[in-house]
Amino acid sequence: MEREGTMILQLRQVLFLLVLLGVSGATSELKQFSVVEEVERASFVGNVAKALDLEVGELSNRGARVVFKGNKEYLQLHPKTGDLLLREKLDREELCGPAEPCVLSFKILLENPFQIVRAELMVEDINDHSPVFLDTEMVLKIPENTVPGTIFVLENAQDLDVGSNGLQNYVISTNSYLHSQIRNNSKGKRYPELVLDKALDREEQSEITLTLTAVDGGAPPRSGTVRVRVLVVDINDNAPTFTQSRYEAQILENSPIGSQVITVSAADLDAGNNADISYTFLHASENIRKTFQLTEKSGEIYLKQKLDFELTQSYIIDIQATDGGDLSGECTVIIQVIDLNDNPPELIMTSLTSPIPENSPETVVAVFSVSDLDSGENGRMVCSIQDDLPFTLKPSIENFYTLVTEGALDRESRAQYNISITVTDLGSPRLKSEHNITVVISDVNDNPPVFSQRAYKLYLQENNSPALHIGSVSASDRDSGVNAKVTYSLLPPETGDLPLFSYISINSDNGHLYALRSLDYEAIQGFHFTVRAADGGSPSLSSQVLVQVLVEDENDNSPFVLYPLQNGTAPCNDLVPRAAEPGYLVTKVVAVDRDWGQNSWLSYQLLKATDPGLFTLLAHSGEIHTARPINDRDTIKQKLLVLVKDNGQPALSTMATLNVLLVDGFSEPYMQFPDAPKDQVWTDSLTTYLVISLVSVSFLFLVSVIMFIAIRLWKKKRDATDGGHFNPNGPFPGHLVDISGTGTLSQSYQYEVCLPSGSATSEFKFLKPVIPALPPTEGNEKDSIENPHLRNNFFFT
Numbered sequence: 073m074e075r076e077g078t079m080i081l082q083l084r085q086v087l088f089l090l091v092l093l094g095v096s097g098a099t100s101e102l103k104q105f106s107v108v109e110e111v112e113r114a115s116f117v118g119n120v121a122k123a124l125d126l127e128v129g130e131l132s133n134r135g136a137r138v139v140f141k142g143n144k145e146y147l148q149l150h151p152k153t154g155d156l157l158l159r160e161k162l163d164r165e166e167l168c169g170p171a172e173p174c175v176l177s178f179k180i181l182l183e184n185p186f187q188i189v190r191a192e193l194m195v196e197d198i199n200d201h202s203p204v205f206l207d208t209e210m211v212l213k214i215p216e217n218t219v220p221g222t223i224f225v226l227e228n229a230q231d232l233d234v235g236s237n238g239l240q241n242y243v244i245s246t247n248s249y250l251h252s253q254i255r256n257n258s259k260g261k262r263y264p265e266l267v268l269d270k271a272l273d274r275e276e277q278s279e280i281t282l283t284l285t286a287v288d289g290g291a292p293p294r295s296g297t298v299r300v301r302v303l304v305v306d307i308n309d310n311a312p313t314f315t316q317s318r319y320e321a322q323i324l325e326n327s328p329i330g331s332q333v334i335t336v337s338a339a340d341l342d343a344g345n346n347a348d349i350s351y352t353f354l355h356a357s358e359n360i361r362k363t364f365q366l367t368e369k370s371g372e373i374y375l376k377q378k379l380d381f382e383l384t385q386s387y388i389i390d391i392q393a394t395d396g397g398d399l400s401g402e403c404t405v406i407i408q409v410i411d412l413n414d415n416p417p418e419l420i421m422t423s424l425t426s427p428i429p430e431n432s433p434e435t436v437v438a439v440f441s442v443s444d445l446d447s448g449e450n451g452r453m454v455c456s457i458q459d460d461l462p463f464t465l466k467p468s469i470e471n472f473y474t475l476v477t478e479g480a481l482d483r484e485s486r487a488q489y490n491i492s493i494t495v496t497d498l499g500s501p502r503l504k505s506e507h508n509i510t511v512v513i514s515d516v517n518d519n520p521p522v523f524s525q526r527a528y529k530l531y532l533q534e535n536n537s538p539a540l541h542i543g544s545v546s547a548s549d550r551d552s553g554v555n556a557k558v559t560y561s562l563l564p565p566e567t568g569d570l571p572l573f574s575y576i577s578i579n580s581d582n583g584h585l586y587a588l589r590s591l592d593y594e595a596i597q598g599f600h601f602t603v604r605a606a607d608g609g610s611p612s613l614s615s616q617v618l619v620q621v622l623v624e625d626e627n628d629n630s631p632f633v634l635y636p637l638q639n640g641t642a643p644c645n646d647l648v649p650r651a652a653e654p655g656y657l658v659t660k661v662v663a664v665d666r667d668w669g670q671n672s673w674l675s676y677q678l679l680k681a682t683d684p685g686l687f688t689l690l691a692h693s694g695e696i697h698t699a700r701p702i703n704d705r706d707t708i709k710q711k712l713l714v715l716v717k718d719n720g721q722p723a724l725s726t727m728a729t730l731n732v733l734l735v736d737g738f739s740e741p742y743m744q745f746p747d748a749p750k751d752q753v754w755t756d757s758l759t760t761y762l763v764i765s766l767v768s769v770s771f772l773f774l775v776s777v778i779m780f781i782a783i784r785l786w787k788k789k790r791d792a793t794d795g796g797h798f799n800p801n802g803p804f805p806g807h808l809v810d811i812s813g814t815g816t817l818s819q820s821y822q823y824e825v826c827l828p829s830g831s832a833t834s835e836f837k838f839l840k841p842v843i844p845a846l847p848p849t850e851g852n853e854k855d856s857i858e859n860p861h862l863r864n865n866f867f868f869t
Contacts, residue, residue, distance in 0.1 A: 101189075101190075102190050102191065102192060103120075103123045103124070103180070103189060103190065103191040103192070104191070104192045104194065105117050105118040105123075105156060105191065105192070105193050105194070106193070106194040106195075106196060107158065107162065107193060107194075107195060107196065108195075108196045108198060109161075109162050109163060109164040109165075109174075109195050109196065109197060109198055109200075110161055110162070110163065110198060110200060111158065111161065111162075112158075112161065113157075113158050113159060113160050113161060114157050114158060115157065115158045116155060116156075116157060117147060117155075117156040117157065117158060117193065118155075118156045119153070119154050119155055119156070120136065120149060120154045120155075120156055120180060121153075121154030122154065123191075124180070124189060126154075128152065128153060128154050129152075131149070131151050131152075131154050131182075132151040132152060133184070134182040134183060134184050134185070134187075135181075135182065135183035135184055135423070136149060136151060136154075136180060136181070136182050136183075137149060137180075137181050137183075137422070137423070138156070138178055138179075138180060138181075139178060139179045139180075139181050139420075139422055139441070140176065140177075140178045140179075141177065141178070141443070145159050146158070146159060146160070146162065146176060146178075146193065147159060147178070147193065149180075162195050164195045164196070164197050164198075164234075165201065165232040165233070167195060168195065169232075170232075170234060171234075172197075172234040172235055173194055174194065174195040174196075174197070174234075175192050175193070175194050175195075176192065176193040176194075176195065177190070177191070177192055177193075178191050178192075178193065179191065179470075181422060181423075181439070183423060183436070183439065186436070186439070186468070186474070188468070188469060188470070188472065197233055197234050197235055197237050198233075198237065199233055199237040199288060199289075199290025199291070199293075199294060200233065201231060201232040201233045201294070202231070202288070202294035202295065202296050203229040203230065203231040203239050203286035203287070203288055203294065203295060203296040204229060204230050204231070204296050205227065205229045205230075205284075205286065205296055205297075205298035206227065206230065206358070207227060207298065208298065208299070209298065209299045209300075209301065210226055210227055210284070210298055210299070210300045210301065211301045211303060212224055212226070212266065212300060212301065212302045212303065212398075213302075213303045213304075213305050213397075213398030214268065214272055214302055214303070214304055214305065214398070215272075215304075215305050215307050215308050215309075215397060215398070215399075216271070216272045216273060216274040216304050216305065216307065217271070217307045217309075218268055218271070218272060219268070219271070220268050220269055220270050220271055221267065221268060222267070222268045223253075223265045223266070223267055223268075224250075224265060224266040224267075224268070225255075225263065225264075225265055225354075226242075226263065226264045226265065226266060226284065226300065227263070227298075227355065228261060228262065228263035228264060228286075228355060229242075229286035229296050229298070230357075230358075231286070231288050233288060233290070235289075236289040236290070237288055237289060237290045238288055238289065239262055239286055239287075239288050240262070240287060240288055240289040240293075241254060241286075241287045242254055242262075242264035242284060242285065242286055242287070243284070243285045243287060244264075244266065244282055244283070244284055244285075244300070245282045245283040245284075245285075247280060247282060248269070248270070249268065249269055249270060249272060249280060249302075250266045250267065250268060250269060250280070250282065250302070251266070251267055251269055252264055252265065252266055252267070252284065253265050253267055257355065261355070263355060264284060264286075266300075266302075272304045273304070274304040274305070277304065278303070278304050279301060279302065279303050279304065280301075280302035280304075281299065281300070281301055281302075282299070282300040282301075282302065283297055283298075283299060283300070284297065284298050284299075284300050285297045286298075303398075305397060305398060307397075308342060308346040308395065308396070308397020308398065308399050309342070310340055310341040310342040310346070310347075310395075310399065311340070311395065311399035311400060311401050312338040312339065312340045312349050312393040312394065312395050312399065312400060312401040313338060313339055313340070313401050314336060314337065314338045314391075314393060314401055314402070314403035315337050315338070315339070316336075316403060317403050317404065318403065318404050318405075318406070319334055319336055319403060319404070319405040319406070320405075320406045320407075320408070321333050321334040321373075321405065321406070321407050321408070322407070322408045322409075322410055323375070323379065323407060323408070323409060323410065324379075324409075324410045324412060325379040325380060325381040325409050325410060325411060325412050325414070326379075326412050326414065327375055327379065328375070329375055329376065329377060329378065330374055330375060331374065331375045332372055332373070332374055332375075333364065333373045333374065333375060333407060334372075334373050334405060334407070335370065335371050335372045335373070336351065336371040336373070336391055336393075336403055336405060337371055338351070338371070338393035338401055338403075340395045340399075342395060342396075342397065344396070345396035345397070346395050346396045346397035346399075347395055347396065348395060348396040349393050349394065349395050350368045350369065350393070350394050351366055351367070351368055351369075351370075351371045351391055351392070351393055351394075352366065352368065352391070352392050352394065353366055353389065353390070353391060353392075354390040354391060354392040354402060355390050356389060356390065359384070360387060360389055362376065362377060363375070363376055363377055363379070363387065364376055364387070364389065364407075366391065371391075371393075373389075373405065373407075379409050380409075381409045381410070381411040381412070381446070381447070382415060382445035382446070384409065385408070385409055385411075386406065386407060386408050386409060387405075387406070387407040387409075388404065388405075388406055389404070389405040389406075389407065390402060390403075390404055390405075391403050391404075391405060411446055411447050411448065411450055412446075412450070413446055413450040413497065413499025413500060413501065413502075413503055414446070414503075415444060415445040415446050415450075415503070416444075416497070416503040416504060416505045417442055417443065417444045417453045417495035417496065417497050417503065417504065417505050418442065418443050418444070418445075418495075418505065419440055419441075419442050419493060419495050419505060419507040420440060420441050420442075420443070421438060421439075421440045421507065421509070422438075422439040422440055422441060422472075423438065423439045424437070424438045424509060425437050425438065426509075426510065426511050426512050427511070427512035427513060427514035428477070428481075428511065428512075428513060428514065429513075429514050429516050430480065430481045430482060430483040430513045430514065430515065430516050430518070431480050431481075431516045431518065432477065432480065432481070433477075433479065433480065434476055434477055434478070434479065435476065435477045436474050436475070436476055437463065437475045437476065437477060437511055438474070438475040438509060439472065439473075439474050439475075440472070440473055440475075440493070440507070441470070441471050441472045441473070442455060442471050442473065442495045443471060444497050446497065446499060449497075449498045449499055449500075450497055450498070450499035451497065451499075452497060452498040453471070453495050453496065453497050453498070454495075454496055454498070455467075455473055455493060455494070455495050456493075456494050456496070457475070457491055457492065457493055457494070458491070458492060461489060461491060462477060462478045462479065462481060462489075463475055463476065463477055463478065463489070463491060463511075464476055464478055465493075475491070475493070481513050483513040483514070483515050483516070483551075483552070484519060484550045484551070486513065487512070487513055487552075488510055488511065488512045488513060489510070489511045489513070490508060490509075490510055491508070491509050491510075491511060492506050492507070492508050493506065493507045493508075493509065494506050495507075515551050515552040515553055515555050515556075516551075516555070516609075517551055517555040517607060517609020517610065517611070517612070517613060518551070518613075519549055519550040519551050519555075519607075519613070520549070520607065520613035520614060520615045521547035521548065521549045521558045521605040521606070521607055521613070521614065521615050522547060522548055522549070522550075522615060523545060523546065523547045523605065523615060523617040524545075524546045524547070524548070525545075525617070526617070527617060527618045527619070527620070528543065528545055528603075528617060528618070528619040528620070529619075529620045529622065530542050530543040530585065530619065530620070530621045530622070531621075531622050531624055532587060532591060532621055532622070532623050532624065533623075533624050533626055534590075534591050534592055534593040534623050534624065534625060534626045534628070535590055535591075535592070535626050535628055536587050536590055536591060537590065538587070538588060538589050538590060539586050539587070539588065540586060540587045541584055541585070541586055542585050542586065542587050542621065543584075543585050544582065544583050544584045544585060545560065545578075545583040545585065545603050545605075545617060545619060546583050547560075547583070547605035547615065547617075549607045551607065551609065554608040554609065555607055555608060555609040556607060556608075557607060557608035558583075558605050558606070558607055558608075559580045559581065559605070559606055559607075559608070560578050560579070560580050560581075560582075560583045560603055560604070560605055561578065561580060561603070561604050561606070562576065562577070562578055562601055562602070562603060562604075563601070563602040563603070563604050563616065565601065565602075572599075572601050573588075574588060574589065575587070575588060575589065575591075575599065576588060576601060576621070578603060583603070583605075585619070591623050593623045593624065593625040593626065593667075593668065594629065594666045594667070596623060597622070597623050598620065598621060598622040598623055599620075599621055600618060600619060600620040600621065601618075601619055601621075602616050602617070602618055602619070603616065603617050603619055604616050605617070625667055625668040625669060625671055626667075626671070627667055627671040627718065627720025627721065627722070627723070627724060628667070629665055629666040629667045629671075629724070630665075630718075630724040630725065630726050631663040631664070631665045631674055631716040631717070631718055631724065631725065631726045632663060632664050632665070632666075632726065633661065633662070633663045633716060633726055633728045634662040634663060634664060634777070634780070635659075635660070635661065635662040635773065635777075636659075636661075636728065636729075636730055636773070637772065637773060637776045638727075638728060638729065639776075645731045645732070645733045645765055645766070645769060646658055646659045646730065646731065646732045646733070647732075647733050647735050647762070647766065648698065648702070648732055648733070648734055648735070649734075649735060649736070649737055650702045650704075650706075650734050650735065650736055651702075651736075651737075652698050652701075652702060653698070653701065654697075654698055654699060654700050654701060655697050655698065656697060656698040657695060657696075657697055658687060658696040658697060658698060658732060659695075659696050659730065659732075660693065660694050660695045660696065661676055661689075661694035661695075661696070661714050661716065661728055661730070662694060663676075663694065663716045663726065663728070665718050667718065667720060670719045670720065671718055671719065671720040672718060672719075673718060673719035674694075674716055674717070674718055674719075675691050675692060675716075675717050675718075675719070676689055676690070676691055676692070676693075676694040676714055676715070676716055676717075677689065677691065677714070677715040677717065678696075678712060678713075678714055678715075679713045679714065679715045679727075680712070680713035681710065681711070681712045681713070682707055682709070682710045682711050682712075683706055683707065683710060685699060685700065686698065686699060686700065686702070686706060686710065687699055687710070687712060687732070689712075689714060694714075694716070696712065696714075696730070702734055706734055707734070708733060708734050708735075709731065709732075709733055709734075710731070710732040710733075710734065711729065711730070711731055711732075712729070712730040712731075712732060713727060713728075713729055714727070714728045714729075714730060715727060715728075716728060733762070735762070
């Protein structure tokens with residue numbers, strides 16, 4: 073009985089598919105394939121490419137697939153060859169039951185371009201089932217006065233096979249009273265009848281035992297048997313008669329078990345036992361016997377199990393009324409099942425494309441079909457998605473829908489969409505189902521890297537160690553993956569004459585900047601360059617930022633004494649007349665420092681002197697004055713030791729030694745050394761020696777100053793040529809490097825140094841700035857205003 077119910081369910085599904093395929097007949101030609109049931113899986117069924125008149129390669133390119141209703145997968149399509157192969161063994165009886173032919177409808181779906189082709193798979197029957205009688209024994213009661221030629225109906229056998237393999241014939245065992253014949257009922261089924269050949273005599277033989285054999289038409293044929301007992305009874309000349317030959321009833325599919333469906337009634341004109349009527353099912357299938365219960369005495373029909381309109385819409389039941397004399401009458405009961413909206417819609421996702429590029433135009437994201445097992449308004453459906461999404465649903469044929477983008481998307485605004493597809497039927501109450509899908513938006517390289525700052529300014533202490541990390545630049549990219557992978561590089565300068573890569577390097581992965589060599593503030597005060605950030609997209613996008621590096625001064629230069637020169641071959645002697653008054657300017661110690669700012673502020677200190685009380689030294693100017701009048705006891709040769717110190721941290725210093733000769737007058741110099749006899753007087757020879765010494769010292773000083781100025785001018789010219797670049801590989805452009813002078817004396821100044829000659833009353837000229845005619849540029853004006861080296865220098869005449 074369970075197998076018969078399954079067969080009815082499968083028959084309903086096949087009929088539903090046939091109706092669905094009939095609706096699509098107007099849109100495409102029907103393609104038919106066939107296969108014999110019970111063949112092994114992976115058996116060849118047909119070739120789709122040949123059936124659709126396509127090249128084999130087109131199926132793979134167009135995304136061909138096979139779609140069965142209910143998402144069943146009876147067949148698989150080989151996309152390269154186009155062959156249709158079985159996924160599993162097919163049982164025709166399980167799929168279609170008694171229906172003939174057994175046809176499984178499916179669709180061949182081509183995605184690009186979108187096309188649906190209707191197709192059918194016909195499952196051919198084989199003789200794999202024998203006829204089976206539901207009862208193990210039949211009892212037939214025949215009155216003894218029955219006229220020969222009377223026909224007696226027997227229960228038929230069930231054969232799950234169909235066509236020529238189905239039930240074909242009934243054969244009764246050999247006897248002298250009865251023979252068998254076959255009759256077709258209104259449903260087209262064959263059932264056996266026994267025909268009485270001669271009158272029965274209960275006194276002669278009260279019971280006849282026969283064997284009824286059911287034979288199918290297979291090769292070889294299969295058969296089934298049942299025992300038939302014929303009981304000869306006394307005369308009963310009136311058979312029961314139903315009040316109606318046809319009964320009709322309706323019942324809701326959600327009716328509870330035990331509900332009364334209908335009552336049938338029959339009457340018998342006989343009396344006594346011959347009028348005692350009992351009701352039984354006649355030729356009822358296993359499914360009917362499981363679903364309904366017939367009260368034998370009252371004729372009431374009750375519901376025995378739950379109904380399902382989607383499985384069976386109606387039942388046709390034959391009922392037999394038999395009296396006590398075994399005469400019977402028949403009627404037909406038709407029960408219609410009323411559909412209720414008890415099945416929510418179903419959604420079957422055929423294909424889903426995810427992720428999709430963000431710059432894609434109108435694109436098919438998903439293809440799906442919807443179905444509802446209910447009928448009428450209960451089976452009509454509408455589909456919808458959320459309103460705030462850039463997607464739209466487009467209906468196709470036969471309840472197929474496509475989910476399509478409305479235009480290009482922006483992954484940076486939203487990287488993925490959770491779409492809820494709602495399918496609602498029009499029944500009462502309305503039922504709905506939801507199917508959630510996630511569509512991921514893949515990135516396209518449409519955003520260049522963006523630096524965290526519009527420009528960068530970095531500071532670097534001079535005399536740095538090579539490969540020192542001096543700072544970083546950072547850029548971010550709104551894209552993702554490789555499109556957001558930022559790499560950094562240095563751009564060559566616009567002039568093309570700067571070996572920038574010998575000064576600076578950048579880590580291409582994290583933007584860290586490194587100084588490649590030790591820098592000297594006195595040679596280069598700063599430079600700038602451009603960093604390019606490029607992403608890893610194709611094509612790559614990039615952006616640029618300007619980075620300025622300012623070199624900070626360090627106290628790394630000791631003061632340099634310009635006067636008196638300390639490396640002269642002959643000592644430098646300053647002459648002071650003994651008649652000099654206190655405060656007389658003896659000389660001036662002139663020193664410079666190549667550092668900048670407070671590192672170049674110089675102070676002077678008299679460390680040691682032959683006569684400490686005779687001279688005084690001004691700490692800020694380096695001027696040496698007499699502190700008291702000179703007397704005869706003062707030594708002719710005075711030696712002074714001066715310390716010149718800058719203001720850096722730590723401070724650097726230089727020692728300078730000065731020789732001062734006390735003379736009576738410049739015209740007649742008088743010199744008396746400690747080792748000479750006190751009464752020894754040098755006259756003309758001493759004057760001659762003094763003049764020669766003075767000229768020698770002056771000449772050496774001038775030569776030294778000229779050489780110093782020439783060296784400075786040569787360096788300045790070289791710096792102007794290569795921008796102060798201390799790498800011999802190439803010049804440093806002026807627009808990137810500021811090479812203004814540093815130190816107490818600017819690099820842009822020359823000094824004229826000369827010594828006095830003549831009378832003792834003439835002044836001693838020390839330094840005089842010789843300023844070259846420079847063009848009035850912005851840089852010169854700025855140096856003259858902002859550079860403290862120039863503001864803090866003092867010059868004396």
